[in-house]
Amino acid sequence: MGPVPTGPGDILDLIRHGRATTRGDVLEVTGLSRMTVAQRLDALLGAGMVVEGETGQATGGRRRRSLSFNTSQSRVLAAAVDTTHTRIAITDLGGAVLADTEIDVTVEAGPSEVLDRISSSMVALLDKQDVTPGDLCGAGLSLPGPVDPVSGRPSQPPILPGWDAYPVAEHLQADLPGVPVLTANDADAAALGEYAAGHAGARSLCLVKVATGIGTGIVIDGRSYSGADGGAGDIGHVRVSPNSEALCQCGMQGCLAAVASGRAVARELTALGHPVSSGRDVGELLAAGNADAARLTQQAGRRIGEVMATVVCLLNPEVVLIGGAMASAPLLAGIRETLYRIALPRATRHLALQLGSLGEDAAVVGLTRMVVDHEFSAEAVNAKLR
Amino acid sequence: MGPVPTGPGDILDLIRHGRATTRGDVLEVTGLSRMTVAQRLDALLGAGMVVEGETGQATGGRRRRSLSFNTSQSRVLAAAVDTTHTRIAITDLGGAVLADTEIDVTVEAGPSEVLDRISSSMVALLDKQDVTPGDLCGAGLSLPGPVDPVSGRPSQPPILPGWDAYPVAEHLQADLPGVPVLTANDADAAALGEYAAGHAGARSLCLVKVATGIGTGIVIDGRSYSGADGGAGDIGHVRVSPNSEALCQCGMQGCLAAVASGRAVARELTALGHPVSSGRDVGELLAAGNADAARLTQQAGRRIGEVMATVVCLLNPEVVLIGGAMASAPLLAGIRETLYRIALPRATRHLALQLGSLGEDAAVVGLTRMVVDHEFSAEAVNAKLR
DNA sequence: GACATAGGTCCAGTGTCTGGACAAAAGTGT
């Protein structure tokens, strides 16, 4: 067995991560000979993994042709499952959404029924767009609960009854012959999406998803960190109000989620005469400019900021983003207010705290990135190309 | 430039991390031919990086000779700086302390004076043990404050006046010609030490250092995580008692460190007639079986447990260890009590929460590990051995 | 002493990468 010193995959990695954008760059970065680089690029161009473009750089001679990852060589099918609805999308390999749909299905119906419904919607979406499973390089699914990083299965999820250790990927694979299926936690996927879309250089990024529940996703050095058994980022059940009587879904009292989640804000809004129930409903009121919703959401943000102060001190992230259905100016203002007051100045000094840029698409984009990172890793590509 | 497909360094990595302990293992894991493996091992054995041992495995034929990293091929000089004293040690490459000394020097004296004193003590210790700088493969120094992961210099330390961005490594290098000097935060170093000594397989480990101050070190996948600018793990200034009037060193009120650190406990003990001031003093009272110290330390543990609940929810670590001068049964009991009551059951279900096993040596062992990881990385070894 | 396992070494063959030379392509200037 001949070894693969510097295979095409390694070159692709350089190109995908922007460390080389022309042939000259590849030559310089790898130190390989021109012959070898030409060979590698032949393979990559031949396989359609890389495409050439033109750069307008006028240097007094022939212009160098730019190299870039071919994001339209195939598609990714992504499904972002949330408690009451699921977003399904077909994306190109850069995370651009080519087609999407949304179905109303509550996770409480259990994995078998939910996944069947997702599966048939996926097939319908593929059909409608004239995409066959063969056009897909992978599929991804995110869940609103912890996912074991090794097995890829739900890991003792608090709000997904009957889902524990359910073989999610295997279930979907039945309708997607030959397509690898990856799974992740929704906040983790969203964090990876925001990382890929706008903060690809950041050493550490933290996304707070505020919707019906509250959770965070952590990206360190470009890789999702999900903890020993997938439970990392679960800040919804941190005790913030020891004396509060607000009962949380988890059965405890005083959880952050019990006083600051979409569910909690919805309850307060209902009491004020705006009958809503989910974080998404609150988001709609916010978008409509409802003053009560803005005030209560900002108040929730202040409580979330308390916990985020600890998170920021502990992780010292470069970027903190706010996502989820309730992501909005009032929420950001509330979080910012408490965070900057409570946390050590040194921890917030270089911190970028802002709203996520992808909105509802974050998880879908993150899933695409996961699939692409997996299917176009140096090893995978080296294995594919002889 | 000939590439290095699978250099000796890669083989050493396998051996160092216990993924191959015999020649047969190396053959199987790498898939290389016997000839090549023999060549690589010749190089490693010849350079003294690997030594052979005997295994008593009776398999009905010739016994396989075990391969192990040669921990006595050279030495590491480690200095663990704490607020009032510094521990200096010479270790072998496995982290075993061969000689050590301690000097009383307060960091408030400023970097130049402190490092001069450390430097001369280092030289004295080397002389006494007949070790020359040439026998060292590296040196490490840990500081009780954030260290920038890129520059290796103190990064806006709250309690190290005058140390900000001071070129620590360069200062020490003057007396250690040709010896690479690495720097780290003390809790990070201690976490890495405990990881190396007893939890080498853990995906994520968190060490809480409770001494005069409170901080944590985080190890993920065998590598220290210190955040965007070295500030990760700084939980001492998380607000736990919003209404407390206890003023913290940092100028704020209600910090964890203000109510649960060694300094806080010492103050309370002094009020009870035991005149002490540092976390170390408290540790001595604890060791002597003082009941007041035990009670107050356990009480401090309860407060620390509150914050650790958040930490555990956020990071979902596999192992949490208690270290620092106040590490003791009462402290552990206090932390355990609150943590298991407050945190989500799923987060603590598989959690190993215990006292660190290295005590005062943790940081020194961690520094050794840092140096060894750096100097005997696959790339470094491949570069050294042709 | 027969047999099993671990390990060393020789050697021809294979395949990959180098590095220099040369040429073509695609620009810019006079």
Place this chain on the structure above:
DNA sequence: ACACTTTTGTCCAGACACTGGACCTATGTC
């Protein structure tokens, strides 16, 4: 139009490194 520059493609002999089989030695057990 012509010379010059920069980027890229291609040819080729030589240098290396690794394979994989054969054969041998060392060190065990039964």
